[in-house]
Amino acid sequence: MNNFKKYLEKKESQEYIVDYQRMFNKYDKSAEEMLNEDKIKIFNSDVNERVNLYFNFPWCERRCLFCNYTNGIKNESMHSAYINNLLDDYKRYKGLFDKSEVTSIFFGGGTPSILNVNLLNYYLENIMQITNLTKSYVVTVESNINNLYEEKLEIISKYANRISIGVQSFEKNVRLAxxxxxEQDEIxxxxxxxxxxxxxxxxDLIYGMVNQSEKKFLNDIELCINEKIPSVTLYRLELHKNLAYSKMALNGNSILDYEFQCSCMYMKAQEIFENAGYIENPSGWFVKKQCTEEKWNNRVSDWKSNKSYIGFGNGAYSHLDNYYLSMICDVDTWSQEVKKGNIPIEFIREKSNFEKEMKSIIRIMRTEQKIRKVNITEGLFTDLEIEKLEATINTFLKYNLVIEEGEEYKLTKIGKGNINWLISDLILNDVRQI
Ligand code: SF4
Known part of the structure; x- marks a missing residue:
C-alpha cells in the first residue's frame, strides 16, 4: 500500500471521479433543437440484437443525507401520473428494438418499491407483458428496507427474479447519521x-460513510457472509461539494488521507469475500461462487461486450453502439415531452473513437482485471493518445499497480483495489509525469 500512497501523493488533482460518464461529458450536446425523426433514426440504427432495459422511478420515501439525487420526496398523487407517462413512452418507442431480445430489466430509481401495491403491480405487469424477454432473463427491482414486507414482496416476486436492496450499512450510528x-436486527x-x-x-453497501470505522464496515461484510447473501456490491461514498454530509465524512482529513483509508477498507473487504468463496466480477461486485450460474454469466458477458443499454424515465441514460443519450431530468419537462409524443432526450453524444476504445479497455479491466496491449496499439487511438496511454501505464508499472505479463498488463492486488483511480487516470489521459 505504501507504493499506492506515494502514487496518490504525486497526483496534482485529488479529485476522485466515480462516474466515468462525467469524464466524457465535455462532448455532450443538447438535443433540444433536434427533430424527433432524427432522434428516432439514431435509436433505429444503433440498437443491437440483445438489449438491457432500465426504467426509472424518480422518488424516494425519505432522503438519505449522503445522496445527491435531486428528485426528493413526492406524495402518492404524483406516482400514478408518472407511471402512466412512463408506460406511454415505453409503448410508443419499444417498437424501435422489437427485433432485439431483452436480456435484463432493471426497475430502479429513486425507489420503485415505495409505490403502493396496486400501482406497483400495474407498473411491473404492464412492462413485463409487452417485453420480449430471452429465456434466461434477469429482472431486478430495486428496493428499500422500509418496503420489505409480505404484501409488497408478493408483487415483486410475481414479476422479478432478482431484488437489489440499498442497505448501505447495518450499523446503527452510521444509519442515523x-x-x-x-437497526441491524430489524434489517x-x-x-x-x-x-x-x-x-x-x-x-448494496457503502464505505467511507460518516461514523463508519473500518472495523464497522468489515463487520457488515462478515454479516452479509453469515447471512449467506449471494451478491454484495460495494460503493465508495461519492463526495459532493454541495452536501454537508460529504464534509462530515472527511472528518477533518485531507481527501488524500480519506481516499487512502477507503482504499484500505475496500481491499480488506475483498480479502474477506475471497476467503468466503465469493468472486469479484466486475470489480466492486462480489458474488458467491455457486451463484455464478448461466444467468449471471450472461449478464457479465453482456456487460463485457457492450450490448445496448436503454433507459426510460426522467434522467435515464442509454448506451448504444455509437451514441450516448440522456433523458430529460426535470420530471415536469420530461412529462410534457412524453405527452407531446416526443422522445424526451436531453443530451446526445456521438461517441468519439477515444471513448469507444476506452470503454472496451474499461470493460476488460473491470471483468478480467487486466489491460490488453493490443487494445491500445491496434485500436482507433491516435498516435498521441497511444503515447499518453502508454506513459500512464508506465506510471502504473512504476508504482506496482500493474505488472507486465506477455501481451497483457495484469492488475496487482493494489491495482485491483484501486481500479477506479486507474481508470480515471487512463480516461483523463492527462499524464503529469507522476
Ligand atoms: S433511497 Fe437511494 S436514491 Fe433515495 S435518497 Fe436514499 S440513496 Fe438516494
Missing part, C-alpha cells in the same frame, strides 16, 4: 423475509 431507518429480519420470496438478492 445518514437519516436511514431501522436482518426483513432481508430473511425477502429471501423467502426471492432467492437472488443483491445488497
Amino acid at each position: 445518514a437519516n436511514m431507518l431501522f 436482518i429480519k426483513r432481508l430473511r423475509l425477502a429471501r423467502e420470496y426471492i432467492k437472488n438478492m443483491n445488497i
Whole structure:
C-alpha cells in the first residue's frame, strides 16, 4: 500500500471521479433543437440484437443525507401520473428494438418499491407483458428496507427474479447519521423475509460513510457472509461539494488521507469475500461462487461486450453502439415531452473513437482485471493518445499497480483495489509525469 500512497501523493488533482460518464461529458450536446425523426433514426440504427432495459422511478420515501439525487420526496398523487407517462413512452418507442431480445430489466430509481401495491403491480405487469424477454432473463427491482414486507414482496416476486436492496450499512450510528431507518436486527429480519420470496438478492453497501470505522464496515461484510447473501456490491461514498454530509465524512482529513483509508477498507473487504468463496466480477461486485450460474454469466458477458443499454424515465441514460443519450431530468419537462409524443432526450453524444476504445479497455479491466496491449496499439487511438496511454501505464508499472505479463498488463492486488483511480487516470489521459 505504501507504493499506492506515494502514487496518490504525486497526483496534482485529488479529485476522485466515480462516474466515468462525467469524464466524457465535455462532448455532450443538447438535443433540444433536434427533430424527433432524427432522434428516432439514431435509436433505429444503433440498437443491437440483445438489449438491457432500465426504467426509472424518480422518488424516494425519505432522503438519505449522503445522496445527491435531486428528485426528493413526492406524495402518492404524483406516482400514478408518472407511471402512466412512463408506460406511454415505453409503448410508443419499444417498437424501435422489437427485433432485439431483452436480456435484463432493471426497475430502479429513486425507489420503485415505495409505490403502493396496486400501482406497483400495474407498473411491473404492464412492462413485463409487452417485453420480449430471452429465456434466461434477469429482472431486478430495486428496493428499500422500509418496503420489505409480505404484501409488497408478493408483487415483486410475481414479476422479478432478482431484488437489489440499498442497505448501505447495518450499523446503527452510521444509519442515523445518514437519516436511514431501522437497526441491524430489524434489517436482518426483513432481508430473511425477502429471501423467502426471492432467492437472488443483491445488497448494496457503502464505505467511507460518516461514523463508519473500518472495523464497522468489515463487520457488515462478515454479516452479509453469515447471512449467506449471494451478491454484495460495494460503493465508495461519492463526495459532493454541495452536501454537508460529504464534509462530515472527511472528518477533518485531507481527501488524500480519506481516499487512502477507503482504499484500505475496500481491499480488506475483498480479502474477506475471497476467503468466503465469493468472486469479484466486475470489480466492486462480489458474488458467491455457486451463484455464478448461466444467468449471471450472461449478464457479465453482456456487460463485457457492450450490448445496448436503454433507459426510460426522467434522467435515464442509454448506451448504444455509437451514441450516448440522456433523458430529460426535470420530471415536469420530461412529462410534457412524453405527452407531446416526443422522445424526451436531453443530451446526445456521438461517441468519439477515444471513448469507444476506452470503454472496451474499461470493460476488460473491470471483468478480467487486466489491460490488453493490443487494445491500445491496434485500436482507433491516435498516435498521441497511444503515447499518453502508454506513459500512464508506465506510471502504473512504476508504482506496482500493474505488472507486465506477455501481451497483457495484469492488475496487482493494489491495482485491483484501486481500479477506479486507474481508470480515471487512463480516461483523463492527462499524464503529469507522476
Ligand atoms: S433511497 Fe437511494 S436514491 Fe433515495 S435518497 Fe436514499 S440513496 Fe438516494
